[in-house]
Amino acid sequence: MKKFFAAILAFACLFTVVGCGNLEKSGDPNHIWIAFAETGFGREYLEAWIEEFEAAYPDEEWEFELEGDPQMTGQINTRLSTNNEIPDLFFGLTTNWQQWASRGLLADLGEVYEAPVDDEGTTLLEFMRPGTENFGKVNGKYYAIPWNDSAAGFIYNKAIFDQYSLTVPKTVDDLYDLCDTINALPVNQDSDKNNDIAPFAWGGQVISYWDFVVQTWWAQYEGAERYSEFFKYETVEGFQQEGRLKALEVFENLVVGTDGVPKNSYSGAMGDSHILSQMAFLQGKAAMIPMGSWMETEMRKSIPEGFEMLMMPTPFINGAKTDSDGNPIQINASQAGDFFIVPKNAPNLEGVMKFLKFIHTKDMTLLYTQKTGSARPFEYNPLEVDGLSDFQKSCLEIYENSVTVYEFSQSVLAWQNLVSKWPGTGTPYSRMILDNEKASDLYAEMNSYVSQKWSEWQQIVNM
Amino acid sequence: MQKERTISGVKQIDEPLVRKKKIKNNLSMPRSRKIFIALMLAYPVLHFLVFWLYININTFVISFERFSFTEGKNVFVGFMNYEMFFRNFALPSSATLRHAIVNSILYLPFNNFILLPLSVVCAYFLFKKVFAHRVFRVVFFFPSIISIVVLTMCFSFMFNTQFGPVVKVLQALGWESLIPPNGFFGTPGLTQGMIFLYCLWAGIGYNVVLLTGAITRIPEEVLEAGRLDGIPMRKELFMVVVPLIFPTISTLFITGSMVVFTLFLQPMLLANGGPNGTTYTIAYYIVDMVNNNRLEEAATAGIVFSIIGIPIVQLIKWLMEKITPQVDF
Numbered sequence: 001m002k003k004f005f006a007a008i009l010a011f012a013c014l015f016t017v018v019g020c021g022n023l024e025k026s027g028d029p030n031h032i033w034i035a036f037a038e039t040g041f042g043r044e045y046l047e048a049w050i051e052e053f054e055a056a057y058p059d060e061e062w063e064f065e066l067e068g069d070p071q072m073t074g075q076i077n078t079r080l081s082t083n084n085e086i087p088d089l090f091f092g093l094t095t096n097w098q099q100w101a102s103r104g105l106l107a108d109l110g111e112v113y114e115a116p117v118d119d120e121g122t123t124l125l126e127f128m129r130p131g132t133e134n135f136g137k138v139n140g141k142y143y144a145i146p147w148n149d150s151a152a153g154f155i156y157n158k159a160i161f162d163q164y165s166l167t168v169p170k171t172v173d174d175l176y177d178l179c180d181t182i183n184a185l186p187v188n189q190d191s192d193k194n195n196d197i198a199p200f201a202w203g204g205q206v207i208s209y210w211d212f213v214v215q216t217w218w219a220q221y222e223g224a225e226r227y228s229e230f231f232k233y234e235t236v237e238g239f240q241q242e243g244r245l246k247a248l249e250v251f252e253n254l255v256v257g258t259d260g261v262p263k264n265s266y267s268g269a270m271g272d273s274h275i276l277s278q279m280a281f282l283q284g285k286a287a288m289i290p291m292g293s294w295m296e297t298e299m300r301k302s303i304p305e306g307f308e309m310l311m312m313p314t315p316f317i318n319g320a321k322t323d324s325d326g327n328p329i330q331i332n333a334s335q336a337g338d339f340f341i342v343p344k345n346a347p348n349l350e351g352v353m354k355f356l357k358f359i360h361t362k363d364m365t366l367l368y369t370q371k372t373g374s375a376r377p378f379e380y381n382p383l384e385v386d387g388l389s390d391f392q393k394s395c396l397e398i399y400e401n402s403v404t405v406y407e408f409s410q411s412v413l414a415w416q417n418l419v420s421k422w423p424g425t426g427t428p429y430s431r432m433i434l435d436n437e438k439a440s441d442l443y444a445e446m447n448s449y450v451s452q453k454w455s456e457w458q459q460i461v462n463m
Numbered sequence: 464m465q466k467e468r469t470i471s472g473v474k475q476i477d478e479p480l481v482r483k484k485k486i487k488n489n490l491s492m493p494r495s496r497k498i499f500i501a502l503m504l505a506y507p508v509l510h511f512l513v514f515w516l517y518i519n520i521n522t523f524v525i526s527f528e529r530f531s532f533t534e535g536k537n538v539f540v541g542f543m544n545y546e547m548f549f550r551n552f553a554l555p556s557s558a559t560l561r562h563a564i565v566n567s568i569l570y571l572p573f574n575n576f577i578l579l580p581l582s583v584v585c586a587y588f589l590f591k592k593v594f595a596h597r598v599f600r601v602v603f604f605f606p607s608i609i610s611i612v613v614l615t616m617c618f619s620f621m622f623n624t625q626f627g628p629v630v631k632v633l634q635a636l637g638w639e640s641l642i643p644p645n646g647f648f649g650t651p652g653l654t655q656g657m658i659f660l661y662c663l664w665a666g667i668g669y670n671v672v673l674l675t676g677a678i679t680r681i682p683e684e685v686l687e688a689g690r691l692d693g694i695p696m697r698k699e700l701f702m703v704v705v706p707l708i709f710p711t712i713s714t715l716f717i718t719g720s721m722v723v724f725t726l727f728l729q730p731m732l733l734a735n736g737g738p739n740g741t742t743y744t745i746a747y748y749i750v751d752m753v754n755n756n757r758l759e760e761a762a763t764a765g766i767v768f769s770i771i772g773i774p775i776v777q778l779i780k781w782l783m784e785k786i787t788p789q790v791d792f
Binding site for chain 1: 650
């Protein structure tokens, strides 16, 4: 019996020691381990890339290991810092990955940026969309590649719009009128609450989804250049952009109701998650939802047969910047920020670089769009892809026909997680709804917060 | 000294009154025994060194550091993180932290003065084999063996304002006024109440299993004596059962107090910390910072709350040990 217990304890000790050690897989030059954030885009695109890669190198027996986890981004820091469970490639969601580069934990991706993406010899760096070239740059070297680019805004239920002859709004004033029209529909006036159609579906648990339209209004008002300047976080004054206030005021007019209850929204939206709010939209409980181009992929299993939805260009805010003809400029405030990184101690650096170069060719970029309905931030026409659904086309048309602006920052303030687009308030929307706080008060609070913290931040930045 | 004498022809050996202890030299024990003892000790010692000592020392060290992008590594910054923590505490931006502290403190009376007494009552009635007690036992314990992710999802679906059965029942009964306009998980205050309700629903089974086990060990003759004296169930519960199982209650009280500093999954999965950050707990606040790659701030908050929390938990432990009667049966 003693020997039996001793054997069990020996195993327990062994597991503890092994658990603290590095489990990296090494030695197999044809094995690639990809740890990725498995989000609304699923993994079909990745499987398709792998299939193409294997077909492109038929003489080499490649073996891929896919580790998908919605919470992957939260694991990356620990895995890199402890040099434990290191895959060859991480796909993560927006975070301050620059710190890992600065610590020397990431591999230099310069050779991938220099690799050709087509037969004409265009390099990946040349292939990048304007505004994204420096995304992966830290201290003059490239350590990350942007993963995804998106169109985000209001998605609408086409059947509801057709049935009630509703018009897609061009301006925020049209949008206010549309909300009034929807609220006045007979289904919303009868005693049956189950057939009500609210103007908007959204989930209070992910209230930052309102950023998709609010940031676009902000960018429309300030113009692409000024909007991008904000994210340099260079001066206190740089935070005081009137467009932020104007955009929050549109949200205030549109959603903030009385007594802590939002208006123009389905009942109980404040307590719902993004999935529940998307379910409510798909069940026809609301005519519109602030959402991104990944909606169709994310909700694929829940979309009722025959359900039609489209994305509308974000209605123009009053005072939007205009072009030389006097027409307001359509802007897409991209939420891009997700990334690909390669750990410096990746077991198969050579293999993963080969794979990265392959998946960044133009053909593979088109394949990504085909599988996800979404774009990557490169200079190509995603609408060339065959087999796109009407919804995907509507998203990509907005993406193609807009000036896309990014919130990538090269400021150490952002890398240190000290500032955000709504500094000091988290997301201001729930405070406006629940606490009836005015947009102007929150705007003043944000500016005051920045003024108070500026010297402290400078101290940290200059450390 | 042993003395030998003969009584009725049988040799007797007188043992000295106090037997001298034979002190063995451990170094001379068999090798297999040494290995066994070493292995028995290795796991807890290793566990302590890695998961307690190393982690706590590292957390302490990190709380005095900050990542420097100019140097590419953590640098010593003295008490800067602590100064920032306390300076920021009063700012509006720290409302979530203040909610986290209040909510965490509320878990102490909830766990110990609502959940625990209810568990004792439930365990007693199950012990008394009330009608369908076997079914109740399974029903109570079932949430303890299901993944918390699934369980929280089921719970939030039950109360969903669009298709949740609870809401449908309220509507059918004409009690729409009871349905909050922001939903059960979108109304500040009520959402925290819903999380407590979930903790009650999901947590009672675990307590009941432990308490039922303790009650079952009470000698039958003790309970029978009470019955012969004609004491009612209420008295049997409070004057016989509770005192006899008090060591178990005391243990659950202490573990229930420690939850104040560790609970985070429930508010995260049920309400994502919302609405407006009103359901955060201290642990969730720290986990959130770690997930956002703000390790130094998380370590600082961890140390501050440990300094506050450890004496409180130790005090509770000391008090419970003081008032827990010695029970032998």
